[in-house]
Amino acid sequence: MDVTKNIEDYLKAIFYIINESKNGKAGTNQLADYLNLSPASVSSMLRKLKEKKLVTYEKYGKLELTQNGHEIAVQLVRKHRLWETFLCEQLNFSWDEVHEVAHQLEHIQSSKLIIELDKFLGHPKFDPHGDVIPDEKGNFKFRSKITLSELKKGDLCRLISVKDSSAVFLKYVTQIGLALSSEIEIKELREFDNSMLISFNEKTENISNKFAENIYIEKV
Amino acid sequence: MDVTKNIEDYLKAIFYIINESKNGKAGTNQLADYLNLSPASVSSMLRKLKEKKLVTYEKYGKLELTQNGHEIAVQLVRKHRLWETFLCEQLNFSWDEVHEVAHQLEHIQSSKLIIELDKFLGHPKFDPHGDVIPDEKGNFKFRSKITLSELKKGDLCRLISVKDSSAVFLKYVTQIGLALSSEIEIKELREFDNSMLISFNEKTENISNKFAENIYIEKV
């Protein structure tokens, strides 16, 4: 299980994209986009991942993680989310500050560290974004995620997490006052551009469709 | 201050060697040895460090850290020692387990992380090995270090830290029962091979000169 940082980043990206795209497929361009690399780089790395038996892949074909590759990816997600929890709960980091640091911390190699960190935090089930933290065995289920953009006028919901965890987006979310568990009501839905007027915490905000697509919610 | 892991490792190594060798000089071979690299690699990296204005150096000449290089090195030492403290005090790591993990953690880039970690730990002054933790400004003094091997029969002292922080050595130290602040008395000193018989915690142990050279103490 001695995997370099780069390989880990690829595996995690593949994992995310497979799990978040509707068709369950991760394409070369999508990956390149996600990782900020050229498609050519991704293509050549896929060959290496295949040699290391971390993915299955045929030219122009479907990309999948092997069991081994999947395990590494899930452990990274676990580490990432435990660190985010630590940073928020113990070190006064805010929601929008944790991602970047957790991304570095997730690459630290030490099984004892993660076991002890998990114990220290009291075996948390969710991270500060409301996402499920996979357990030691790597078991977890993706929440069936619905975004705000899929709702209709009059619907009531609660924010459970966000899709785009870029600092810019998180900052925006925080600034307009949305937080984990915020209760939101859809006041208006404009067909013209799919923007919507929502209310929460006694105020109303007008949000774009793009914004709404990045907010995961549960109905209430 | 955007410095890669490798460059950081070089700077820290240079810093240590300059501060721990009697003559205050860090040579290419010494560095190569310390970093487990060939002298050739070190030689070529020194050229790059010089270009980046992190060291001053002339071919075959004296190697020194610039102010900038020195600052980076001290901050690394600070980070390393804060993380060691965290691992021991909060995550049940033992003395001989922390080094390797702290070495990875010290490369995480986030000033907020270190400020908050320091606060969280209550601004500790010493790490679990008894070494001084440099403050936020990078101020600190190396303790004038005396090793056990410099003492004579009948001397009394207290263990304050160890020189060789390799896992193997730390394990050895732990196994024979020596710990931070252990009170030690020199019972015998054999001129033949400079080994010594020492007593601490109601027991006596025979130790080699090499071992004694790696134990820092203060007289008592």
Place this chain on the structure above:
DNA sequence: AATATTTGTTAGTCTTGTCTAACTTTTATA
């Protein structure tokens, strides 16, 4: 079905950091 567009791959180059082998300079020693 023919063609355009999108998606993915290959070839070839660059950079970084490592290595070995050969060489040079400095230091120690006889």
Place this chain on the structure above:
DNA sequence: TATAAAAGTTAGACAAGACTAACAAATATT
């Protein structure tokens, strides 16, 4: 002080992982 030993450097090779430009395959569109 001449020479041997140690310390340090250079040249050239290699591997990894990135890039661009050119090409090939798959998918969509008319």
